[in-house]
Amino acid sequence: MTPLRAIGWPYDGLPDEPAWREAMAAHPQARPARIIEQHRSGYVVAEGPDEGARVESPPDWQRPRFPAQDRAAVGDWVLVAGGVIVALLPRRSAIKRGAAGEHYKQQVIAANIDTVFVVCGLDADFNPRRIERYLLLVRSGGSEPVIVLTKADKAIVEDAGAVDTAMAALIDLAAQDVAVRAVNAKDRDSVAVLDPWLQPGRTVVLVGSSGAGKSTLTNTLLGSERMRTSDVRVSDSRGRHTTTHRALIALPSGACLIDTPGMRELKPTGEEDLADGGFADIETLAEQCKFRDCRHEREPGCAVRAALEAGKLDPDRYAHYLKLRDEVAGAADKLATRLAQKAGERVAGKALNKRLDEKYGKH
Template sequence: MADSPETPLSSIGWRGDIPAAPADHPEFRIARVIAQHRAGYELHDGVSAFNAQPAPRFLKPTIDPTERPAVGDFVQVSTHKPPSIEKVLPRRSTLARAAAGERHQRQLIATNIDTVMVVSGLDGDFNPARIDRYLMLVEGSGAKAVVVLTKADTTDDMEVSLEEMRSRVPAEIEVIAINARSADSVAGLLKFFGPGSSTVLVGSSGVGKSTLTNTLLGESRQATNSVRETDSRGRHTTTYRALIQLPTGGCLIDTPGMREIKLTGEETLDGSQFGDIEELAQNCRFGDCSHLSEPGCVVRAALDDGRLDNARWHNYLKLRGELAAAADSLELQLRRKSETRIQTKALGRRLDEKYGRH
């Protein structure tokens, strides 16, 4: 953590050295976005929460959605009434996914976070392939990933599931099993919630994110609900992202359950999550090897002798194809935006030449 003067903002994760009321801009103060609603934003200045509206420029349909304020952002807010968000301060980390639909547009989940807890239940929700997908999103975010397996009290196969996850994630990623209702059980997570820290919980509905939040708070503040017996899926009891201050001094962002976890097209496969498979494939004797039936293929050899898990390999292939499609879609969107800007500038020049600059 960077050294910085203690201010009220420090209690909500502020690490900067800009005073809360910049001397050269006394009409502004700094606050953190703790929730976003249809009617506007809820902010916190380290002392109290208040509502604010975004400046008109944030509402323009042509603006990149990632440039708008998001939960976790530190922002400059006008001191007049009603207050308005005038500027989003630089982010130290950004967790995003692709928005639902055909367009691979980035949708921010949380910003300025230190840890992303990927939460999965040790019941019918347990899906290592889905956890792989979450970890790909986390890898380029600037935050640290932790896999949290909840409902440890409901299964006799906890050690098997733990071993499966630990065998398929990088060694530096901790995998922790808990009973989210038990304060003693979640004590092993407290090291991630120290003063000044910021952590976001992500996962499907019904995995226990809100239950874990309530246990960390020591009170039932977040709504919880039961899950279906058929597939262990829950209803969306958390309907919006909310940043909550914990008694430990850290901040926690609870999020609604995610039905779809789409890659943005900016992820890579050569990082820690699948770097071993990428390296194995690159060392294959055939540059254009399909890794299906070619003799002497090192990937096939690793699959045959058990060094490479077959399910993990197939998930890698699936994500590789999806990532390529997302990257192509993203490149096409950027090209179209660039062409539109060029055409708009050219039209502007022609109008200036014909009618003169106003």
């Protein structure tokens, strides 16, 4: 298991997790491996650092109606036999988002993650509201978020107080034990502040907009120019998608790093808890309202309105809380409908099978 430990295997030997042991016992000829790349045409898995082999996905995964979130993602542990994935081992954590489109779908960004670096540039890319949206998805998936503010060197040159201003904008998140670090992504000494999260056996994923500096940060942590980078547009600090697919890389520190393409849309899945988005303080205030069903509008004894009027609660942050609350509720309704439809399909399928058995006999 030593090579596997180098790419994040969470056990010293065989797994303690009963579900993992059962899966391995059911496929005694299969070998555990980790998904290190995900492409439209298939997967690349590794059984150790600097290794990689293309494998085929199971036939079930290739069906159009197969749930996307039940397919493997980068970071997943799988069992492989004869060049084919035969089992997906249960996830310990996952970053998911609602897929684009009207129909309810989930997309897994990465799996089995310890820490997520939410990368945001200290230029026009800086957006506290988008950071809150990332936190909602990250924490709800069971990972620890760290906000990494890149381009600190450039920001200081252009505005000596830029870093302090950004830190002040995130003070409510920092007060809820969310780590915030400002770095020059091109300087190894500067990014050393991230080392506590990059210890051997740990897995970290980078998320953020195109042009935020994810690939630059990856190259610096690797000590080589492995990831392609490009300049951002001057007008809005947006970058082109230099990272075109998700990939897991073993770092010299012994940690594993997953770089991801920039994401423009961050839709909730409906499984999130708003407190995970850095809104625990607002949720606590809401519990102090006089009425349990308070809408925080004109009701008497509203603790949330009192905090807003006293200047203790940022109106923009509260407005974003309401927006996310409605989005999560809407996604939860779609999820419930989808689950009910699936349950109905199963019942209908059983009824059809029963009628066929009665008519033609069991086969």
